[in-house]
Amino acid sequence: AQSVTQPDIHITVSEGASLELRCNYSYGATPYLFWYVQSPGQGLQLLLKYFSGDTLVQGIKGFEAEFKRSQSSFNLRKPSVHWSDAAEYFCAVGAHSGGGADGLTFGKGTHLIIQP
Amino acid sequence: GAVVSQHPSWVICKSGTSVKIECRSLDFQATTMFWYRQFPKQSLMLMATSNEGSKATYEQGVEKDKFLINHASLTLSTLTVTSAHPEDSSFYICSAAGPSSYNEQFFGPGTRLTVL
Numbered sequence: 620a621q622s623v624t625q626p627d628i629h630i631t632v633s634e635g636a637s638l639e640l641r642c643n644y645s646y647g648a649t650p651y652l653f654w655y656v657q658s659p660g661q662g663l664q665l666l667l668k669y670f671s672g673d674t675l676v677q678g679i680k681g682f683e684a685e686f687k688r689s690q691s692s693f694n695l696r697k698p699s700v701h702w703s704d705a706a707e708y709f710c711a712v713g714a715h716s717g718g719g720a721d722g723l724t725f726g727k728g729t730h731l732i733i734q735p
Numbered sequence: 736g737a738v739v740s741q742h743p744s745w746v747i748c749k750s751g752t753s754v755k756i757e758c759r760s761l762d763f764q765a766t767t768m769f770w771y772r773q774f775p776k777q778s779l780m781l782m783a784t785s786n787e788g789s790k791a792t793y794e795q796g797v798e799k800d801k802f803l804i805n806h807a808s809l810t811l812s813t814l815t816v817t818s819a820h821p822e823d824s825s826f827y828i829c830s831a832a833g834p835s836s837y838n839e840q841f842f843g844p845g846t847r848l849t850v851l
Contacts, residue, residue, distance in 0.1 A: 655842075662828065662844035663779075709778065713840075722769045722781035722794075723830075723840060 621646040621712050625726035632700050633734045640695040640729050642710030652693040653711040653723065654684055663709070669693065680704070705733045737763045739831050741843035748819055749851055756814045756846045758829030764809035765831035769840060770802070773826040785812055819850040 622645045632638050644650055651670050655663040667678025674686040684695045693710060707730050711723040738761040748754050758768060767786050771779040783799075785791040785806035793799045801823075803815040812831075816823055826847050830840035 653839075663830075663842040665839070665841075668839060722771075722784050723779075724781070725778045727778045 621650070621714070621724045623710050623712050623724055623726035625708075625710055625729050627729045628727070629730045629732065631732040631734055634702055635699050638695075638697045638700045638704070638731070640708050640710075640731070642693045642695065642726060643691050644693060644710070644712045645691065646712055646714070648714070649688075651713045652684075652686060653713065654678065654682070654693075654695050655709045655711060657707045657709065657728075659706075666695070666708075700731075700733055702733045702735070705731055707731070737761075737831070737833070737841040739765075739829065739841045739843040741827075741829055741846050743846060744844060745847040745849075747849045747851065750820050751818055753815055753817045754819055754848060756816075756827055756829075756848075758812045758814070758831070758843050760810045760831040760841070763831075763833050763841075765812075766809065766834045767832045768806055768812040769830045769832070770804060770812075770814050771828045771830065773828060773845070775826075779828060782814075816848065819848070821850045824848055824850045 624643045653668045654666040657663050666682045667676050669676050669686045677683050682697050707728045709728045710726040713723040714721045740759045742757045770782045772782050773779045782797045783791045783793045785804050787806050787809050791804035806812040826845050828845040830842045832840045
């Protein structure tokens with residue numbers, strides 16, 4: 620069974636500082652990996668995804684993530700955070716079976732707090 | 736990106752009544768739709784997967800007789816919570832995937848259910 624671990628429940632970062640959110644996964648094959656952001660009362664917004672190819676993927680809002688197979692990790696980074704980045708961030712892993720898409724397995728989320 | 740809507744966005748009902756939640760893909764044909772449940776300040780848990788014209792596949796521990804899922808068309812799936820009880824109060828989120836989406840799912844904004 621696949622699983623996702625986000626070891627940091629809360630992270631506090633000063634505005635303008637760099638950010639790294641950790642994500643480790645467990646999956647038997649090459650996973651499809653995703654990062655989503657959820658603001659209070661809002662739905663999930665896809666930040667970026669990895670399917671194959673270049674292990675460094677660029678997303679929206681200045682985010683990037685790097686897939687490291689040897690470490691089973693897919694950490695999210697941003698060089699300079701903005702107050703509007705305060706939200707809940709979810710890492711997710713999925714697969715694509717021959718019959719169609721599969722449900723995603725989500726990590727427990729990391730709550731990002733931005734200090735002025 | 737593709738747009739998925741949910742209706743209603745929030746609903747309050749009395750214990751013992753049934754509630755229907757609709758999930759629509761507005762600008763693409765969703766061959767597969769998923770229903771997730773999110774408790775306050777927690778992660779999303781996959782409840783069931785539905786393919787158009789087929790019976791839904793439920794995750795272990797999810798009562799199929801309580802959470803009725805219908806995926807009658809390529810743009811609409813419904814979740815009916817039957818004989819709702821306070822413990823069913825939660826945030827229900829649907830997502831939709833197309834036939835060649837590499838498991839990229841587009842999420843609806845969610846429905847907040849409160850059972851009194």
